[in-house]
Amino acid sequence: MKPYRVAILGCRSRGSSAARVYHTHPRTELVGLCDLLEDRLNTLGDELSIKARFTDLDEMIRQTKPDIVAIPTAPALHAPLALRVLEHGVNIEVEKPMGMDLIETDAVMNKADEKGVQVAVHHQWRLSAWTQAINQVYQAGDIGELRYIYASGKGYYGGFGLMEIGTHLLTHMIKFGGHCQSVTAHATTRGHTITPQDVLPAPRGNGTIAGDRVTASLQFANGVTGTLLQHHFNKIELDAHVVELYGTEGRLMWHPQGAWKLPNPHVLPTNNLDQWQALTPIYPESFEQAVKSLPGNGKMNEGDYWFVDEYVRALDAGQEHECSGAEGRHVIEIIMGIFESAAYGTRVDLPQLNREHPLTRWRNEEGLGAPEPMPMADADWLVEESKRLGS
Ligand SMILES: NC(=O)c1ccc[n+]([C@@H]2O[C@H](COP(=O)([O-])OP(=O)(O)OC[C@H]3O[C@@H](n4cnc5c(N)ncnc54)[C@H](O)[C@@H]3O)[C@@H](O)[C@H]2O)c1
Incomplete structure (x- = not known):
């Protein structure tokens, strides 16, 4: 079956962990990385040999056409960036906590419903x-x-x-x-x-x-x-x-x-x-096979892997x-x-x-x-x- 295309927004520690899993999972393909800071972008891009690197998230989504965008950024940015990404009509996963209050988490859910896409929260x-x-x-x-x-x-x-x-x-x-x-x-x-x-x-x-x-x-x-x-x-x-x-x-x-x-x-x-x-x-x-295929010295977490595995299952099943x-x-x-x-x-x-x-x-x-x-x-x-x- 066709792999799901995934782009990462935020390339520090959690973004790097997510990128390694999406890169090695047999049913997902890492198609783009984005960070405002070019050194972080290049460190992760070089580790996984991903050439599609962006400092503008809208540009990344327009060019790489992902099925899922992962949003591992600082807590106060979870909901605002989720809303910006959801405008493009793509599924997202956002780091926990989902929002800083109920007003912004409601806004994220309403936007996802309007666009007919999924939100997953990284509770691995x-x-x-x-x-x-x-x-x-x-x-x-x-x-x-x-x-x-x-x-x-x-x-x-x-x-x-x-x-x-x-x-x-x-x-x-x-x-x-x-x-x-x-x-x-x-x-x-x-x-x-x-x-x-x-x-x-x-x-x-x-x-x-x-x-x-x-x-x-x-x-x-x-x-x-x-x-x-x-x-x-x-x-x-x-x-x-x-x-x-x-x-x-x-x-x-x-x-x-x-x-x-x-x-x-x-x-x-x-x-x-x-x-x-x-x-x-x-x-x-x-998981074992994915760990063996991981380039470089980066570490991969089984909880993050289970989380991606579940996203593939959910999208395949329409659940x-x-x-x-x-x-x-x-x-x-x-x-x-x-x-x-x-x-x-x-x-x-x-x-x-x-x-x-x-x-x-x-x-x-x-x-x-x-x-x-x-x-x-x-x-x-x-x-x-x-x-x-x-x-
Ligand atoms: N699930 C877990 O177990 C777990 C563990 C630790 C942290 N977290 C969560 O993960 C999140 C990320 O933590 P971290 O330490 O990886 O990263 P961080 O918050 O230090 O860095 C996020 C990165 O996103 C980039 N960024 C921010 N806004 C951007 C934008 N508009 N466009 C492009 N890039 C942008 C920043 O430049 C930065 O490199 C935190 O919110 C934290 O709550 C989760």
Whole structure:
């Protein structure tokens, strides 16, 4: 079958990872690269021997006529660039989070509907080898009926963690729990419940956030409940970064580098520590061959490969990508619902009718306007936040 033509918009780290997969997957062909910075464009172009290099995205699309454009750019550019690319009537994949609020994610979905094309959001962990392993056991019914899901980030400042890592965790949670119907959340900064003064621009341009510890209770379809923790730690704790599914007959634990099953829903450390069973990762069929055919020394990630594999399957079948724009938008609905619940102290039913960013609304209602700008880099941001809090 004819390969899908793919162009990459943004050639830094995520764009390079995406380009390697699209270049080596047997059903996709990399037809163009675009970056405003020519050195990045040339480094990636030389690595993969791609001659079609552009600094203007519209020109790239006009000349290369792609079926898919990947948009791995900075968070605040996801929706604006998605809208610009969608004008050309091509399918897109956009990095997570899909947008900074619901107004812009709605605009992306409306434009895609108008043009009759697909949006996929790069939530590759939802499809990664360890998730495939968990899913296989789950679908076989080995943990019985799902009743609860626990997920935790790895220690970023709470509200920032929600936008940066929570977006991945939530897409994982809704894969198993179904869509989220309501949210109740609490957010604190240095131990006090957040106030409108604690609303800040996130590090790395990740939108408007609040709270160094965010704890959310989520009600999913089919009676499943869940807890999401995004708590700031003194240092990043990779082992904290898990999603755990609690079933009536057992448990499944996912981590970016592992997956385990506990064939028993209730455990006491005294006698059950050795009952966790390691699962075997499941790789896409053509992955090994693709890795062998990759030129240069670049690395390729199996989660990204699964993501592209799924795009090929979806386009062939005329179906939505599993990590569709609709799923990506629902994740933003949950995140905005968490911020709203934490700010106003109420339960928030989803999908919310008011699509404005709830923290911006909260500040406006207090007559505060936009918060002061903050540094982009994590470390500088934390120094500035400590100064604001007087320590
Ligand atoms: N899915 C994941 O696991 C994961 C992991 C890390 C980062 N991310 C996301 O990936 C995104 C990209 O991160 P990154 O570190 O690769 O890149 P980055 O944001 O540092 O760089 C993006 C590149 O896009 C280019 N660019 C921006 N606007 C452009 C335009 N109009 N035309 C052409 N080029 C343009 C920039 O010059 C830059 O080289 C971030 O938004 C982040 O949220 C996702």
